[in-house]
Amino acid sequence: MMSSSSKNNGALTLCAVAVVASLSTFFVCSSLNRRSVRRRSATEASEDEARRKARDDKQEAEGKPKGRLMNNMKIDEVYLWEVEHLSKQFASTSKIPNAMSNGVAYNKLISSDEVIIADIKQSPSAAAHSRAYVRAGPRRELHFDPKEVTAAIVTCGGLCPGLNNVIRELTNSLYHLYGVDKVLGVRGGYAGFYTDGWDPIALTPEVVSNIHHEGGTFLGSSRGGFDLSATVSFLRKHRVDQLYVIGGDGTHRGAFRIHEECMRLGVRVGVAGIPKTIDNDVDYIDRSFGFSSAVQAAQAAIRTAKTEAACNLPNGVGVVKLMGRHAGFVAVHAAMGSGDVDLCLVPEVPIVMEGEKGCLPFLKRRVEEQGYAVVVVAEGAGEELLGESTEADKSGNKKLPAIGQFLKKEIESYFGRHVPGGATVKYVDPSYMIRSCPANAADSLYCMQLAQNAVHGLMAGYTGFSVGCCNNRMVLLPIPELVATSPRRMDCWGRTWERVLSLTRQPNTAEKKKKGEGSHYAPMLR
Numbered sequence: 001m002m003s004s005s006s007k008n009n010g011a012l013t014l015c016a017v018a019v020v021a022s023l024s025t026f027f028v029c030s031s032l033n034r035r036s037v038r039r040r041s042a043t044e045a046s047e048d049e050a051r052r053k054a055r056d057d058k059q060e061a062e063g064k065p066k067g068r069l070m071n072n073m074k075i076d077e078v079y080l081w082e083v084e085h086l087s088k089q090f091a092s093t094s095k096i097p098n099a100m101s102n103g104v105a106y107n108k109l110i111s112s113d114e115v116i117i118a119d120i121k122q123s124p125s126a127a128a129h130s131r132a133y134v135r136a137g138p139r140r141e142l143h144f145d146p147k148e149v150t151a152a153i154v155t156c157g158g159l160c161p162g163l164n165n166v167i168r169e170l171t172n173s174l175y176h177l178y179g180v181d182k183v184l185g186v187r188g189g190y191a192g193f194y195t196d197g198w199d200p201i202a203l204t205p206e207v208v209s210n211i212h213h214e215g216g217t218f219l220g221s222s223r224g225g226f227d228l229s230a231t232v233s234f235l236r237k238h239r240v241d242q243l244y245v246i247g248g249d250g251t252h253r254g255a256f257r258i259h260e261e262c263m264r265l266g267v268r269v270g271v272a273g274i275p276k277t278i279d280n281d282v283d284y285i286d287r288s289f290g291f292s293s294a295v296q297a298a299q300a301a302i303r304t305a306k307t308e309a310a311c312n313l314p315n316g317v318g319v320v321k322l323m324g325r326h327a328g329f330v331a332v333h334a335a336m337g338s339g340d341v342d343l344c345l346v347p348e349v350p351i352v353m354e355g356e357k358g359c360l361p362f363l364k365r366r367v368e369e370q371g372y373a374v375v376v377v378a379e380g381a382g383e384e385l386l387g388e389s390t391e392a393d394k395s396g397n398k399k400l401p402a403i404g405q406f407l408k409k410e411i412e413s414y415f416g417r418h419v420p421g422g423a424t425v426k427y428v429d430p431s432y433m434i435r436s437c438p439a440n441a442a443d444s445l446y447c448m449q450l451a452q453n454a455v456h457g458l459m460a461g462y463t464g465f466s467v468g469c470c471n472n473r474m475v476l477l478p479i480p481e482l483v484a485t486s487p488r489r490m491d492c493w494g495r496t497w498e499r500v501l502s503l504t505r506q507p508n509t510a511e512k513k514k515k516g517e518g519s520h521y522a523p524m525l526r
Contacts, residue, residue, distance in 0.1 A: 073122045077129035080115055083476045084259075085143075086461045090268040092143045098459075101146070101179035110137035116473045118284075133475035136453035136467055138177075143461025144241060144270075146178040151458075152240045153203065154186035154193075155217040156247035156254075159432075160278045161293035162439035162447045163217040163246060168208040169451030170244050175205050177452070178459055184238060185218070189247075190254060191225030193234040200238070212444065215436040226254045232261055235269050242270045242458045248277040249486035252466060256479040259464040270458040273466035273479055274450050278435045280329040281487035284477060285468030289450060291329065293443045294434045298322055298334035301430035302374065306340045308426040309372035315423040316372040317363060317411055321404035323431050324378030326487040330434070331378040332500050342366045342373040344500050345407075347380035348492040349510045353410060357507035360414040367415075367423070375411075377403055379431065404429055449474055 056066040086092075099105050115132035153170055155163050167185065174180040185201035186192040192200070201207070201219065211218045235243065235258075245255040252273045259271040275282040280291040298320075305318025322331045328346025335341035343359055343366075345351055352358050366373040379400050386401035408427045415423035439447060446469070453474045454467045465476040490496060492510040501508055 072124040073126065074128050075117070075119070075122075075130050078115065078117065078132045079129065080132045080134065081478055081481055083134050083457075083462045083465045083478050084263075086268060086270055086463050087143060089263060089266070092141075092461065093145050093148065096142045096145065098138050098140055098142055100177050101175070106138050108137065109140045110135050111140070116470055116475050118470065120471050133470055133477060134462075134465075136457060136474040136476050138456045139460035142178075142459050144459055146180050146459070149174075149178075149180045149241045149459075150182040150184065150239050151180055151242040151244065152184040152186055152200070152235070152238070153219070153244045154189065154246065155219050155221045155276075156189040156245065156251040157221060157223055157276065158248075158278070159216050159221065159435045160276050160288075160290035161215060161297075161435065161437050162289040162443045163221075163276065164208075164211040164214055165439050165444050165447035166246055166274055166276075166289065166451050167203070167218055168212045169448045170455060171203045171208045172205050173452045173455040177455065184240070186234075188220045189222035189225055190227070190231065190251075191222050192220070194227055194230035195225075213438060215438045226257075228254075228257055228261055231258055232265065232267065235262070236267060240269060242272070244272050244274065244454060244458075246274045246276050248275070249282055249483045251276075252282075252479050252483050256464055256483075259479070263463075270461070270463040272454045272458050272463070273482075274454055275466055275468055275482070277487075278330065279324050279327050279487070281325075281327040281489070282468075282482065283484075283486045283488040284482060285470055286472065287446075287469065289443050289447050290435070290439065291333075291443075292446075293437060293440045294323070294330055295333045295337055296440050297434040297437045298330065298430065299338055301428050301433070302334060302338045302340055302376065305426060305428045306372070306374050308428075309374055309424075312372075312424040312426065314371070314421050315367050315415060315419055317367065317375065317415075317423050317425045318372070318428065319375045319377065319404060319407055319411070319425060320428045321377050321379055321431065323435065325380040325400065327489045328378040328381065329490055331376050331381075332490060332496060335376050336499060336503060339503065340374055341376045342504055343375045343506050344504055345375070345377040345381045345403075346490060346492075347378055347383070348490050349381075349497070349508075350384050351382045352507070352509045353385070354414075357509050359506065359509075360410065362506055363411065364415065364418060367419070375407065377407060379403065382406065 059066060098109060114135040116135050117130050117132050119130040151174055153167055171183050174183050183203040185203045187198040187201060188195060192198045243258065245251060255271055255273045262269040275285060275288050276290065277288045278290050278294050280288050282288050301320050305320045309316035309318035322334060324330050324347060326347055328348055331344055331346050335344040343363060353360055363373050382403040386403065386406060404427055408425045411425050412423060450467050457465060457467060457476050462476055464479055466479050466482050468475060468477055493513045497510065
């Protein structure tokens, strides 16, 4: 007879066999199932691809683009920002077909109704209308006879990389594209229109051939000094037909006043602006010339601060103050371009010193983690701590409190109270170094595009405009619209600041967004 133990073992064996069989059946079925799903998925994908190809082929045959039609997104109305034309008040002295001065035809001539749409981002909730800008470029006919034109160029306000590039390319464009041979350089900004001893310089391609290799401005500059009557008297005396004004939003306001006064007095002078601001705070344009060069130049200061901080044991902190009166574009782009910055402070975001979101406790943690820390601060940051100054410079800009020195003292004091051995804080201020350097390659190219399109605009008879890059296309913008919302500020609820936070891991002290805020900020790094 079989023992009870043997019976139990046999039963267990049979159960095990049954379980293995069941599992095998399950896995085989599952595998077949997956294969079947994969076969169906591959078939469906192939059918979808065939349908897409048939749809795209049909649309291309009808002259339409490929892709899925978005029925819930439309732009039904386009509103053009009009640029004033001299022909409204002055008859054209020229109906000359446009070609380069050596007779070479342009590959592309811009018609009067070509525009650049402003609102390139669309969603189902977006408005069905958009503003548009006049597209820049050479026109079919000229308003001025180039042989009779006298042009003048003036640079105003603070220095910026690329000023000499713009002067050079304006001169070369007038001479080589249109055959203009009378170009005056006004010395010392707006004051150069009336200051004794500052006679204008005759600019030729030979005179300006190498100035783009140097920083600053070949013509000199100054702040303030605007005198409308004296400026118009200069233009009349020298029989100037075209005035090119290079400067920021304040300079542009002056340029538009010159335009208005000339129109009022019946003096035919076309006025064009080229926006210049190292802070990148002129509104609507993608960027201002010199900004890229300034961000690049700031890298050396950040590397210096890092080296000083890392080598001064045990607790080194480097503080770098960069330009940015109203906007922190230079600071945030320099920080992102560097990758070595632990804390970035800008005018758009309040500075909190202590507490849960305090920058000082955060710096202490960073120093504990890596032995040092690097801080970048824009010159206009921290007014909520230091108060607004009541003093102003000659341009009307308020003087800024010494935020860099303030931070240095506060960091030293905090570490002295909370960290054994305190901290060694090195302060670096490269402000004037980053604005007086020559333009880099990217800015040099941009300056050439700005200068050429400013000349194209005035030669075609447009006036009272500024030239800029919008949505990566060159456009003519009416000066009143350009300066109405300048200076612009960085969107502290946007992706640029979000990227800074992801890199530095600093606390976000941006105030809560109010309804309607953030609807129009800088388009950079969308």
